[in-house]
Amino acid sequence: MVPEAEVKDVLDELQRLRARVPLLTGALAASTDGLVVAQDTPGVEAEGVAALTAAALGVSIRMSDATGRGGFRELLIRGENGYIATYAAGRSAVLTLLAEDRINVGRLHLEGRRAGARIGEVVDAAQDHAERPVPSQRPQQSGTLPRRGTTPDPT
Numbered sequence: 001m002v003p004e005a006e007v008k009d010v011l012d013e014l015q016r017l018r019a020r021v022p023l024l025t026g027a028l029a030a031s032t033d034g035l036v037v038a039q040d041t042p043g044v045e046a047e048g049v050a051a052l053t054a055a056a057l058g059v060s061i062r063m064s065d066a067t068g069r070g071g072f073r074e075l076l077i078r079g080e081n082g083y084i085a086t087y088a089a090g091r092s093a094v095l096t097l098l099a100e101d102r103i104n105v106g107r108l109h110l111e112g113r114r115a116g117a118r119i120g121e122v123v124d125a126a127q128d129h130a131e132r133p134v135p136s137q138r139p140q141q142s143g144t145l146p147r148r149g150t151t152p153d154p155t
């Protein structure tokens with residue numbers, strides 16, 4: 001999972017994004033397996049949206065592969081009352097945005113892609129740091145060595 005300091009950075013990015021794009025009604029960063037990293041989604045169950053995002057991501061990746069379109073970048077869904085947009089955010093996270101129907105879709109994409117890239121950098125760096133092996137330390141020996149010419153005490 002993502003350490004607390006990085007979660008705060010991701011949440012700050014989500015809040016800045018919502019401030020820049022007034023018709024954005026929610027923003028959620030999640031792992032590709034559907035776990036919430038950070039969310040600013042008033043009135044929406046974030047865990048459910050993260051799980052559904054992971055399911056949609058799986059289908060989108062398979063469709064991209066099957067049609068030769070390359071790796072997943074984004075998904076846009078338009079409903080009667082607005083948009084749901086999901087953007088790749090690094091190697092192991094996604095950004096899902098909820099927007100009103102009146103939003104400028106070009107602006108949504110522009111801001112979503114930028115925020116996804118920034119969130120991806122934060123999450124990827126945190127994972128890289130967590131996966132680094134800790135340098136092994138040589139165990140310290142306790143006690144003293146036996147004097148030359150004597151045998152160590154077996155007890």
